[in-house]
Structures are given as C-alpha cells and as structure tokens.
Amino acid sequence: MAAEPTAQESRSRDLDKLLLRPGNLVGPNFEPGPALRDDLKEYGRVLVVGAGGLGCELLKDLALSGFRKLEVIDMDRIEVSNLNRQFLFRLEDVGKPKAEVAAKRVMERVSGVNIVPHFCRIEDKELEFYSKFSIIALGLDSIEARSYINSVACSFLEYDSDDSALEETSKPMVDGGTEGFQGHARVIVPGVTPCFECTIWLFPPQVKFPLCTLAETPRTAAHCIEYAHLIKWDEVHSGKAFDPDDPEHMKWVYNEATKRAELFGIPGVTYSLTQGVVKNIIPAIASTNAIISAACVLETLKIASGCSKTLSNYLTYNGAEGLHTEVTEFVKDKDCLVCGPGVLIQLDTSITLEKFIDLLKEHPKLLLSKASITHRGKSLYMQAPPVLEEMTRSNLSIPLFDLIGKIPKDVVHAIGTTTKNDKKTSCLRKLRVVFKGVDGIADMDTAGET
Amino acid sequence: MIRLFKVKEKQKEIKENVKEKGLVKKQSAGELRLHRDISELNLPKASEISFPNGKNDLMNFEVTIEPDEGYYTGGRFVFSFHVPIMYPHEAPKVKCETKIYHPNIDLEGNVCLNILREDWKPVLNINTVIYGLSHLFTQPNYEDPLNHEAADVLRDDPRLFVSNVRKAIDGRQWVGTDYFPGCN
Numbered sequence: 001m002a003a004e005p006t007a008q009e010s011r012s013r014d015l016d017k018l019l020l021r022p023g024n025l026v027g028p029n030f031e032p033g034p035a036l037r038d039d040l041k042e043y044g045r046v047l048v049v050g051a052g053g054l055g056c057e058l059l060k061d062l063a064l065s066g067f068r069k070l071e072v073i074d075m076d077r078i079e080v081s082n083l084n085r086q087f088l089f090r091l092e093d094v095g096k097p098k099a100e101v102a103a104k105r106v107m108e109r110v111s112g113v114n115i116v117p118h119f120c121r122i123e124d125k126e127l128e129f130y131s132k133f134s135i136i137a138l139g140l141d142s143i144e145a146r147s148y149i150n151s152v153a154c155s156f157l158e159y160d161s162d163d164s165a166l167e168e169t170s171k172p173m174v175d176g177g178t179e180g181f182q183g184h185a186r187v188i189v190p191g192v193t194p195c196f197e198c199t200i201w202l203f204p205p206q207v208k209f210p211l212c213t214l215a216e217t218p219r220t221a222a223h224c225i226e227y228a229h230l231i232k233w234d235e236v237h238s239g240k241a242f243d244p245d246d247p248e249h250m251k252w253v254y255n256e257a258t259k260r261a262e263l264f265g266i267p268g269v270t271y272s273l274t275q276g277v278v279k280n281i282i283p284a285i286a287s288t289n290a291i292i293s294a295a296c297v298l299e300t301l302k303i304a305s306g307c308s309k310t311l312s313n314y315l316t317y318n319g320a321e322g323l324h325t326e327v328t329e330f331v332k333d334k335d336c337l338v339c340g341p342g343v344l345i346q347l348d349t350s351i352t353l354e355k356f357i358d359l360l361k362e363h364p365k366l367l368l369s370k371a372s373i374t375h376r377g378k379s380l381y382m383q384a385p386p387v388l389e390e391m392t393r394s395n396l397s398i399p400l401f402d403l404i405g406k407i408p409k410d411v412v413h414a415i416g417t418t419t420k421n422d423k424k425t426s427c428l429r430k431l432r433v434v435f436k437g438v439d440g441i442a443d444m445d446t447a448g449e450t
Numbered sequence: 451m452i453r454l455f456k457v458k459e460k461q462k463e464i465k466e467n468v469k470e471k472g473l474v475k476k477q478s479a480g481e482l483r484l485h486r487d488i489s490e491l492n493l494p495k496a497s498e499i500s501f502p503n504g505k506n507d508l509m510n511f512e513v514t515i516e517p518d519e520g521y522y523t524g525g526r527f528v529f530s531f532h533v534p535i536m537y538p539h540e541a542p543k544v545k546c547e548t549k550i551y552h553p554n555i556d557l558e559g560n561v562c563l564n565i566l567r568e569d570w571k572p573v574l575n576i577n578t579v580i581y582g583l584s585h586l587f588t589q590p591n592y593e594d595p596l597n598h599e600a601a602d603v604l605r606d607d608p609r610l611f612v613s614n615v616r617k618a619i620d621g622r623q624w625v626g627t628d629y630f631p632g633c634n
Contacts, residue, residue: 029451029453031453036452039452039453039455039456040452042456043452043455043456044452044455045455134451134452134455134458143536143539144535144536147478147479147535147536148478148535151478151479167454168454168457168458172451197479200479200539201572203539205539205570205571206540208541208567208568208570209567209568210562210564210567210568210594211560211561211562211567211596212554212562212594212595212596215556215562215595215596215598216594216595216596216598230560231556231558231560234558234559234560235558238558303451304451304452304455305452306451306452337479337482338479372485372489374477374482374485375477376477377477377478377481377506378505378506379485379505379506379508382485382488382489382505383489384488384489384490384491385488385491385493385499387498387499387500387501388488388489388501388505388508391501391504391505392505413477413482413485415485415486415489415490426486426490428482428483428485428486
C-alpha cells in the first residue's frame with residue numbers, strides 16, 4: 001500500500017511513514033493507509049488533563065501527531081514562574097486560565113486542530129464528560145488527581161460473566177510525570193495493564209517532620225517554614241484555613257519563617273524554598289517535560305492507530321547524570337478494588353439487605369460472615385461500631401435494589417471476615433451485583449433515603 | 451483501537467438519549483479502606499466515636515476519650531479526625547478540640563504523636579491512632595514538648611503539674627497565662 005504522492009508534501013510526512021506502511025512490529029488490527037490517518041483526525045478524541053509544564057507539551061505534540069479533536073482541563077491560572085517552561089504562555093497571559101490560553105495558542109499554530117478548554121477542577125466534570133474521550137493523557141503533579149482520574153476511567157470498565165474485561169469498555173490512559181531531571185511515562189489500559197491504584201505503593205511516603213521538632217528544636221530552613229505553616233498560622237489566624245495558592249498567605253509564612261530562622265541562627269529561608277516546602281514543589285525542567293511528553297504522545301498514537309505495540313508498561317527516565325531509561329512491566333493486582341472484576345452476584349430485586357448479607361456467608365467465592373456493606377461512599381449497613389450499626393440498622397429490611405437507587409447493575413463493597421486455614425481474617429471485597437429481570441430504564445420512583 | 455473508537459462514536463449517535471451509568475461520585479480506594487478500619491474498630495476502654503455528619507460521611511469523625519487513670523482522670527477530651535482522600539498513604543489529620551494542659555498537645559489542639567506524622571505507615575490504622583492518643587493521657591512525655599511550659603512543669607515539679615492539670619480540667623480559671631474553660 002504505497003503512500004499517495006500528495007502525502008509526500010503534506011505536513012504529516014513523518015507521521016505517514018508510521019500510518020501508511022505495513023510493518024512487522026505493529027499492534028493487532030493495524031490497518032495502514034490514508035483512511036487510518038483520516039480516522040485518527042475524526043475519531044481520535046483525546047483529553048489532556050493538566051495544562052502545566054507537561055500539559056503544554058502534550059497538547060503541542062498531540063496536535064502535531066495528527067490528532068484534531070482535543071480537549072484540555074486545568075483549574076489553574078498562569079503565574080510568572082510558569083513562563084520559563086510552559087512555553088505556550090506569554091507575560092501578558094499572567095493571571096489568565098492555563099487551559100484557555102494553551103488551547104488558543106496551539107490552535108493558532110497548528111491549523112485544523114480544535115481544542116476545547118475547560119477551566120475547572122477535574123471533580124467538577126460529570127462521568128459523562130470523561131466517557132466521550134477515546135484516550136486520556138495525564139500531565140499532572142499530584143497523586144490525588146491521578147488517583148481520581150484513574151477511578152473515573154476504571155469506572156467505565158465492564159466485565160463479562162467469566163470475569164473477562166470487555167475491551168470496548170476500557171478507557172486507556174497515558175500518564176506522564178516529571179520531577180527535576182527524572183520522569184516517567186506509563187500506559188494504563190484498564191482490564192489489561194495494572195491501573196494506577198494497583199501500583200500505588202510505587203510512590204514513596206512524604207517526608208514529614210515531627211511537630212515537636214518544629215516547635216522546639218528546628219535545625220533546618222524547612223523546619224522553620226513548616227513551623228510557620230503548621231503551628232504559627234493556627235495560633236495567629238484562629239480558624240482561618242491556610243490557602244497555599246494565596247500569595248498573601250505564602251508571604252506571611254515566609255516572613256514568620258524568616259523571623260524564626262533568625263532566632264535560631266538558621267540560614268537559607270527564601271520565598272521560593274517556602275513555596276517548595278509548603279506546596280511540595282520540586283523545580284521542573286523543561287527538557288524533562290519535553291522528553292516525557294514525547295514518550296506519552298507516541299504511546300497515545302500507538303494505542304489509537306495500532307502502528308506499533310505499546311510500551312509495556314512503565315518507562316522511567318533519569319537525565320541527572322548521563323541518561324538512563326528503563327521499561328518495567330508491572331502486573332495487575334487481580335483483587336484491585338478499582339480495576340478488578342470483583343465477584344459477580346445475581347439477585348432478585350426483592351432481596352433485602354439482610355438476606356443479601358446472609359447470602360454472602362454461603363457464596364462459595366466469598367464465605368464472608370458479618371459483612372458490612374457500602375455503596376458509592378454510603379454506608380448501607382455497618383456491623384460496628386455500635387453507633388453506626390444503630391444508624392444503619394433500619395436498612396436491613398429494605399431491598400438492596402431500592403437502597404442502591406434501582407440501578408440494574410452496580411458495584412457494592414463488603415467488609416467482613418472469612419476463615420482461611422482455620423484462621424479468621426478480615427477482608428474487603430468488591431461485588432458486582434446484577435438484578436434479574438430489570439431492563440435499562442430506571443424506575444421513576446426514587447429510592448427511599450433512610 | 452481506532453476502529454473501536456469509530457464504532458463507539460457511531461453507537462453514541464444512535465443511543466444519544468440512553469442514560470449511562472449515574473453521575474454519582476465513585477468511591478475512592480481511601481474511603482473503602484477507611485470503611486474497613488471503622489467497621490473493625492476495637493476501641494480502648496473509656497473512648498467512643500461519633501459521626502457528626504451522619505452515616506454517609508465517615509471521613510470526618512470525632513473520638514472522645516475520658517481517661518480513667520493517670521493525670522487526666524475525670525476529663526473529657528474530644529479529638530476531630532479528618533481522613534484525607536489518599537488515606538492510608540497519608541495519615542489522618544487529628545486535632546484536639548478540647549483546650550488541654552498537656553506537654554504534647556498545644557493550646558491550638560496540635561498533637562505531637564509520632565504515628566500521625568513522621569512514623570505514619572499505610573499498615574497503621576484508625577485504631578492504632580486512637581490507642582496512640584489514649585497513651586498520651588497515661589504517659590505524657592516532657593521530652594517532645596509542644597506545650598513547653600507544661601513540659602517543664604511535668605519534668606521539674608510533678609506535683610504542680612498534677613494540680614495544673616486538675617485546674618485545667620475543672621476549668622473557669624487560669625493556669626499561668628492561659629485560661630481554661632474546663633472539660634469534665
């Protein structure tokens with residue numbers, strides 16, 4: 001299948017080498033040809049989460065890799081200190097929403113691409129918003145935000161009755177992260193690769209100083225800053241919450257930290273160190289962002305087009321001394337509460353919560369006694385402590401179907417004890433409950449709040 | 451996967467109106483782990499837990515400790531717990547809501563307990579923290595003070611310490627430069 005002559009001159013010349021020619025190392029179902037290039041423009045909808053250092057790079061790289069339908073979400077406004085590496089922003093943009101400026105700048109430079117900006121928190125969007133994208137690319141700096149997007153993406157994943165993941169329900173993610181000269185790029189295909197939660201132990205614990213050290217025996221500039229931030233702030237501003245994004249607050253902490261450092265003869269308190277300690281910031285390096293973003297976008301292109309097998313599944317990069325990269329294949333946690341299948345249970349709509357809890361005792365895959373049940377953060381029944389047992393007891397006589405809002409299928413969680421090798425162990429299980437004889441149309445009745 | 455995306459896009463146009471899964475917030479892994487901790491609580495005697503926001507917000511709760519031995523016998527101390535989303539990778543945030551005269555708890559309610567900060571590990575749980583707090587009442591420690599004054603008194607004049615603790619619990623009086631409303 002030879003490339004069309006016009007394609008030679010097109011701006012996608014390099015891309016065409018990947019998309020128009022067959023190969024030996026391609027992904028399954030790869031169908032090279034101009035149709036693929038066109039489909040990528042038409043159907044490859046990518047959401048970029050974060051429009052900071054990585055996000056700017058991701059948007060630019062995606063636009064130049066043939067994706068035309070992009071959206072970007074970020075809650076931050078541009079600050080002067082962003083300008084050295086967040087190259088889509090100019091001095092006159094300071095104070096404007098990052099997502100909006102980034103989208104505008106890329107659209108000005110790359111004709112044909114459409115980028116919809118969303119200036120809001122990721123939690124402000126409904127599940128439906130996330131469901132429309134084919135791939136989600138993450139350029140984030142926090143574990144919390146990654147964990148949130150991961151749980152959203154995994155919530156679309158469905159399993160069949162044999163606990164096999166249904167490919168068409170999997171929402172792939174490509175996650176990038178940088179810290180100084182180091183970075184990572186990983187591919188997350190829920191149901192196939194480990195999800196973010198499967199490998200959450202990869203993150204090192206945060207360093208926290210003992211409060212009494214801060215209060216009594218500060219030895220470093222960071223101790224003085226944390227004293228001002230954690231102890232002095234509350235003493236002076238009774239009840240007012242500290243806002244790390246408020247420059248006035250940060251300035252106050254810096255001033256207090258300076259006073260304290262002088263008192264103890266400790267050097268090194270600066271405004272940028274104060275920001276660094278309080279907000280846990282490590283200086284970002286433009287070239288690391290560029291390298292990690294390139295790896296992420298290449299994976300995005302590979303997932304979408306099948307032009308090559310994807311990274312399997314976690315790339316680490318270290319440019320501190322020379323250059324070191326390595327790919328590690330992490331494995332799924334089969335019991336992962338976020339991406340795992342859980343245990344499938346078919347029920348009649350009339351089954352009460354009490355009967356359901358009884359059923360779990362006899363279910364061969366569970367043998368779970370004294371189960372407490374939760375649904376989407378709500379306590380349906382808690383065996384303990386007594387105060388919660390009392391608050392939830394009245395639910396026992398209500399059908400489970402009604403308690404979860406008359407949804408034909410959903411996930412609930414059970415906490416209870418099982419007996420393994422004559423030893424009682426506690427366990428937390430994900431249960432996929434499916435109600436027999438209910439179609440997809442939700443009943444108009446609302447479930448009784450108890 | 452582009453073919454898949456194409457198929458999905460087409461399908462979506464057809465069943466535009468079919469309601470997908472609800473738009474309700476998903477339960478985070480941290481919340482699940484906390485539910486487990488709560489359902490398995492084995493509280494030390496003389497302590498109790500309550501949920502001011504009701505049964506559907508377990509991430510914020512209060513623990514009341516009424517020591518039945520040691521310096522603080524007869525007092526009633528309320529601790530507020532806020533459990534972050536990243537629990538158990540992050541420790542719960544605990545504050546003492548009762549004004550207390552204690553070497554390891556300052557007058558703002560900050561608590562110096564190693565497992566709440568530098569020694570927190572994901573294998574620990576809410577129960578361990580509550581045991582740690584009740585330990586502070588039986589074994590106040592003047593070596594890691596947050597309330598320096600109280601620590602000095604405990605070290606240099608234990609009898610005065612006993613009487614100061616009493617005053618602070620009985621309340622409506624000053625201990626040194628601080629006024630205590632009382633908590634018995």
